[in-house]
Amino acid sequence: MYSFNTVSLPNFLLPRTLHGRMLLLMFLLLGALVSITWLMVSMLVSSILEEYIGRNALNVSKTVSLTTVVHEGLKNKNSTQIQLYAESVRKATGARFVVVGDHEGRRYSHPVPERIGM
Structure with a gap:
C-alpha cells in the first residue's frame, strides 16, 4: 500500500491525520481532473477553430475562382488585373x-510581387 510518508515533501506539508491525507488526495485528484478536462476542451476548441478557418479559406477561394475578373485575367494572361483584385x-x-494561379502552376497574384509569374 502506498504511504504518504515516502513522498519527498517537507514534514510540515504532509498531513498527519487520515482526514488530512484524504483531503490532500481529493485536492490532487481534483487538480488532475481539471487539468485533463482543460486539455480535452482546448483540443476540441482548437480542432473546431481549425476546421472553421479551413472552410472559410475554401469559401474565399471558390468565390475568387468564380469571378469574371479572374476568368478574363487568366484568359488574357493579365496578372495586373488579377493582382489588384486578389x-x-x-x-x-x-x-x-x-x-x-493557372493549371500550369504560373502565379498571377501573390502577396510578394516578385513571385508573380513563377
Whole structure:
C-alpha cells in the first residue's frame, strides 16, 4: 500500500491525520481532473477553430475562382488585373494572402510581387 510518508515533501506539508491525507488526495485528484478536462476542451476548441478557418479559406477561394475578373485575367494572361483584385479580396476578408494561379502552376497574384509569374 502506498504511504504518504515516502513522498519527498517537507514534514510540515504532509498531513498527519487520515482526514488530512484524504483531503490532500481529493485536492490532487481534483487538480488532475481539471487539468485533463482543460486539455480535452482546448483540443476540441482548437480542432473546431481549425476546421472553421479551413472552410472559410475554401469559401474565399471558390468565390475568387468564380469571378469574371479572374476568368478574363487568366484568359488574357493579365496578372495586373488579377493582382489588384486578389489584393482587394485579401484586405476585405482579412486573409493573410490570396494567390491565383493557372493549371500550369504560373502565379498571377501573390502577396510578394516578385513571385508573380513563377
